Amino acid sequence: MTGKNACPTKSNFMIPLNHYLLLSAFLFSCGVLGVVVRRNAIVVFMCIELMLNAVNLSLIAFSSYLGDATGQMLVFFVMVVAAAEAAVGLAIIISLFRNKQTVNVDELNILKW
């Protein structure tokens, strides 16, 4: 999976695709780990954003190496969706905080997990 060179200049200095993919996989794993380990709803949400941005990195890298714009287009949509999710998610967290004065997911226990 090397693909053709889409970058017009300095092709000998180009960072191999694998580096991007490994970094992206690492960031994604950090996000997943954070979601599983952290208990503050806002931090959990930040970790989810980290996952989405790790995917964006993969998409941009693939897009550049394949010389195809679809991946970049998808990144635009992902960013917009992430913003919409942020707005809705923060609103939900605020309304929960108003009723319960906490954003700790462990203390959400009206409904049994």
Next chain:
Amino acid sequence: MQAYIPIFLMIGVGLFLGITFLTLQRFLGPHRPNPEKLSTYESGMPPVRTARERFSVKYYMVAVLFILFDIEVIFLYPWAVNFRALGVFGYIEMILFILILLIGYIYILKKGALQWD
């Protein structure tokens, strides 16, 4: 690894320059602190309180609306780059897009989301 040598050089030079200048000014420059100089710079105004406190939830509303409308604008960017190639079609398309956003804006305006009090 060969390819990364310029980057390491860059890092080395940056560190060297920064550390040199900081040490030089420590020994060469006069050192006369007063409370006025040490206070936080807040655009020339005297600072009122510490910055590490809770903000009013009203800021949150503005911030969220800002994120939404700010991000939607990234769709304008590819259009602006290809403005000529997309022609009338792109223009109409974008007007429709802005109109949809405008309806959202009317909604938040009428619901009083932008009213401070």
Next chain:
Amino acid sequence: MDMMEYFSNADLVGSSPILALGTFSLIALLVNSLVKNSQKIVFWVCVAGVVVSLWFAFDNFELNHTAFSDMLLVGGYASFYSILFLVITLFALFLSVPYLEKEEYHLGEYYILIILSTIGMMLMGSAGDLITIFLGIEIMSVAFYVLAGYFRTKLSSNESALKYFLLGAFATGFLLYGIALIYGTTGTTNLIRIAAQYPQAFMDPLHLIGWGLVLIGFSFKVAAVPFHMWVPDVYEGAPTSVTAFMSTGGKAAAFSAFILAFSVPMSMHDPKLTMVIAILAAASMLIGNWFGLSQTNLKRMLAYSSIAHAGYMLIGIASGTQLGQQGITFYLVSYGLTNLGAFGVIAMLEKENGKNLSYEDYAGLARTKPALAALLSMFMFSLTGIPPFAGFVGKYYLFASAVQSNLTWLAILGVITSLFSTYYYLRIVVYMYFREGGEELPPLSRISFATVVLSGIGIVVLGIVPSLILDVLKSMF
């Protein structure tokens, strides 16, 4: 004019159901912001939007092409699912009005969010591209997150929304990573062009990992074990009318996109992929029905039942045949009608602050409200899969598809777990008919009752004359 380079009238016609509903949602939003106390007007604007969109969807049924450079499928499958989502939406809208009035939480935004999520579902059901699937899922889910937290002063509703949001967004991350890997290994996100690269692309482990991650994302959305943890809490905490909509429309949409995305890799009959999906199906049936046995709250019981039904429908995906896909589609129609009816009855009998939702509260209902008790019993029989109701036909087709694809053990497991489920479905019938009770009930609304009766008629008709839908399905696949 240079317009024709980018799109044609065929594209507009193809996307007309979605565009119509989108336009009406914007009109509803404008009305809601400009007119004070406009809940009723907004409601009727939304109903009009659904009806117009239905008309366009019926109109498109005979077509068979794609729109916007293969992004959207038009006609046949896409139209069928659009019609299904729109009918479910119509039922949900009419069930909601009396419920929201009873709870004194009647806002126009509710209806707008409902039809916005329907737009997402229609995108999913007519997706020809992984990007369309992603956008559809997100449009639907973001609206659902808000709807789950619609009772914003109630802690249970907040909690349900937060759990749904965090786990839903988490699942989206996996789905998206899968899409990125599939894109990277095939150079396209288009399902047709991905299919053209088979079977070589299937040899690439990165490509398989991509499908695995997409599978995780979908399993969250259809509520399959082991990605089902959010379902009971969200279904219990969300407003009952929203639960009715989420459990039917949301599940149907997730399965419609599931079929579209996985019909290509499943047609490879890769033993590993088949085994993974078969195990998901088996686990969902076992765990959903097992936990269903011990529930006391009806909404929570139906949530576990929803997990179990996701398991039955996954059998159809695992079989990887057209019979399986037809079975899922028929099952979704019958499950949609049945669950809307069941939740409709529950919403009618619910008292303030989520009271009157346990088995004991339904004791003696057959004497106080014989019609409602009879209807609810019918829905429970259909969920169990007892003829002559529609649920039986759906299960029959799914199990038949499993046998056809040499997955007989899955069919046997399906039958055994269905037997388990009889206990908790029929328990409520026993309570209604053979136990003494009978507290005062809230006043029942006529609109809700009519809606519930309609879905009852639907499952009986489909159970007796399944060819009504099956003939259409055979022409589609």
